[in-house]
Amino acid sequence: MKGRVFSGARPTGRQHIGNYLGAIQNYVKLQQDYECIYCAVDIHALTTLEGTENLKENIREMMLDWLAAGLDPEKSILFVQSHVPQVMELHTLLSMVTPLGWLTRVATFKEKARMQPHNINYGLVGYPVLMTADIVLYKADTVPVGQDQLPHLELAREIARRFNYTFGDTFPEPQALLSDFPAVIGLDGVNKMSKSLDNHIELAATPEETGERIMTAFTDPARKYRSDPGHPEICNVWRLHHFYNPNQVENIAAECRGALRGCVECKEQLAQGINAALAPFRQRRAELAARPQYVEEVLADGARRAHGIATETIREVKERMGLI
Secondary structure, three states: OOOEEEEEEOOOOOOEHHHHHHHHHHHHHHOOOOEEEEEEOHHHHOOOOOOOOOHHHHHHHHHHHHHHHOOOOOOEEEEEHHHOOHHHHHHHHHHOOOOHHHHHOOHHHHHHHHHOOOOOOHHHHOHHHHHHHHHHOOOOOEEEEOHHHHHHHHHHHHHHHHHHHHHOOOOOOOEEEEOOOOOOEOOOOOOEOOOOOOOOOEOOOOHHHHHHHHOOOOOOOOOOOOOOOOOHHHOHHHHHHHHHOHHHHHHHHHHHHOOOOOHHHHHHHHHHHHHHHHHHHHHHHHHHHOOOOHHHHHHHHHHHHHHHHHHHHHHHHHHHHOOO
16 A cells, blocks of 8 residues: 655745755655645745735646646645645644644744744744644655754654544654755855745746846856866856756866866856756646646645545544544
């Protein structure tokens, strides 16, 4: 019997190459060996959003990218978190067995509180409980994570364990499926690729837009002139070549160190590699976008299938807690 994977992502709109290399390509691979449930976590997004006017469109754009990248609604359940309201009900029930101290010690809560001191809302504190509800509502036993996300999953395991101890064995304790997610540094050469930092390259960008964005990338700060020897090991453009021109990285490095190529040439070659790799994706995405109702149909079917699992789980939880 296949294991069941759950993963969710905030609907931030069009995805960038960091999203793809770090998560989406792994989502696609997991479909071969697992029963997969992938969710746009719009309720989670509300903990940091101050306006929701773009939320619906952001969900659609993200789903177009997921589908064009290879997520198959025949193999996986794709849906929007709030379209299966049982997750909010389970969040409330799990909050009754989750000590407040567990939540306030979470490093990401402290970080978010520093970033938005004017908006330290209850949802921000309770974020890990809702995350746990996301996973255990569907009895997922496997969650793909990077090493840095292990503490979050361990908290979900603690909450599930505490519920099982208090009310009887109900939820599987979700196990981490460690993935070698590459840390994709953005065009600023310092920070992780992020839309909020505007240091990203969108998957759905045109070839011209991609080239223009890459030309803004920081390279070797020690190289002032083309005749200066370069240091590719500290250049983010060279790191990106590993993903999009993997067979040429050694030659590129040698030419850079020998001042046989300049940064502009290096960026142009990277743009060519990215555009060539993304051409099939961009064609599929355009075809899907030309079908206005397709994403809505996929999400409606995914919500229906997820609802069936969620209804049974909530019934079991209420029975265990003596509520029915």
